[in-house]
Amino acid sequence: MLFIVSEIFFFFSFFWAFFHRSVRPSVELGGNWPPLGVKVFNPEEIPLLNTLILLGSGVSVTWRHHALIAGNLTERSASLGITLMLGGYFTLLQGVEYYEASFRFADRVYGARFFLATGFHGLHVIV
Numbered sequence: 001m002l003f004i005v006s007e008i009f010f011f012f013s014f015f016w017a018f019f020h021r022s023v024r025p026s027v028e029l030g031g032n033w034p035p036l037g038v039k040v041f042n043p044e045e046i047p048l049l050n051t052l053i054l055l056g057s058g059v060s061v062t063w064r065h066h067a068l069i070a071g072n073l074t075e076r077s078a079s080l081g082i083t084l085m086l087g088g089y090f091t092l093l094q095g096v097e098y099y100e101a102s103f104r105f106a107d108r109v110y111g112a113r114f115f116l117a118t119g120f121h122g123l124h125v126i127v
Helices: 002-023 046-070 073-100 108-126
Strands: none
Touching (some): 002 108
């Protein structure tokens, strides 16, 4: 339980830092969020697709859990295959998103926060 709570706080800190900076952009950023020159992703494209993939993988891993408890080998294998496929697809799309990004980790606070949060999240999906 302590591990889950630590994970919640770990990711909450990334979201809070991003939210705080977007509501109150600093003078160093020119009072703009995102900073000038940063072209952000359309949230209705790859980010939305990745969200749907993660929700689907949550359903498939829950299906696997119930199949495991019931001792159903066929459903266990199918649900694990679907979960792994969705995790791989998520990772592939995240790589495409990184490749197409108009900013890098070193590009001010926006790039650093984006790549830290999504990178750690991607690592969790892979694990």
